[in-house]
Amino acid sequence: MPDSPAPLANVFTIGVRNFTAQRDFYRSMGWPQVVDDDNYAAFELRGAVLGLFPLQNLAADGNTEPAPIENGISFTIGIMTDSAEDVDRLVDRFRKAGARITKEPEDAEFFEGRSAYLADPEGNYFEVAWATSDNTIVAAARRAAGQ
Numbered sequence: 001m002p003d004s005p006a007p008l009a010n011v012f013t014i015g016v017r018n019f020t021a022q023r024d025f026y027r028s029m030g031w032p033q034v035v036d037d038d039n040y041a042a043f044e045l046r047g048a049v050l051g052l053f054p055l056q057n058l059a060a061d062g063n064t065e066p067a068p069i070e071n072g073i074s075f076t077i078g079i080m081t082d083s084a085e086d087v088d089r090l091v092d093r094f095r096k097a098g099a100r101i102t103k104e105p106e107d108a109e110f111f112e113g114r115s116a117y118l119a120d121p122e123g124n125y126f127e128v129a130w131a132t133s134d135n136t137i138v139a140a141a142r143r144a145a146g147q
Contacts, residue, residue: 010048010144010145011042011051012049012051012077014050015053015055015058015059015066016052016053016054016055016122017054017069019039019041019052019054022052022121022122023052025097025120026041026043026050026052026097026120028096028097028098029043029094029097030093031043031044031045031050032044034049035051039053039057046145047141047142047147048145050077073125076117076127077125077126077127078127078129078137078141079129080129080130080138081128081129081130083130086130087105087114087115087116087128087130088116091116094128095118098121099118099120099121100119100121101116101117101118102117102118102119103115103116104116111131111135111137112131112132113130113135114129115127115128115129115130116128
């Protein structure tokens with residue numbers, strides 16, 4: 001039996017405690033909103049969709065309980081930019097929307113490029129990064145986005 005292709009994994013849904021505030025935060029980023037329901041919002045990014053779902057609804061849908069509120073980082077959603085300068089510009093957009101910047105844009109420590117970290121108003125973390133074209137993760141992300 002031949003190997004099947006890797007699954008398509010480009011929809012990231014965040015369970016949010018304050019749906020309206022979080023939806024407004026992401027709307028202020030200016031990303032195209034492709035779903036705007038009372039209990040779900042989705043924004044189209046290049047190669048991925050970022051969804052927002054009230055935390056209680058997400059937990060019920062997954063047949064589990066919501067995670068407790070914690071401080072700290074346990075995952076990030078990576079946003080790859082086209083240039084080092086784009087990292088700074090996107091971080092500024094996040095800042096103006098109300099994000100908490102935890103690592104200002106700087107030369108990356110673990111790869112050749114530039115990166116920054118930030119958290120949305122509910123503490124969901126993003127890494128905004130640019131890396132050279134020979135970076136394995138960047139190459140895979142671009143393939144996944146059809147580029």
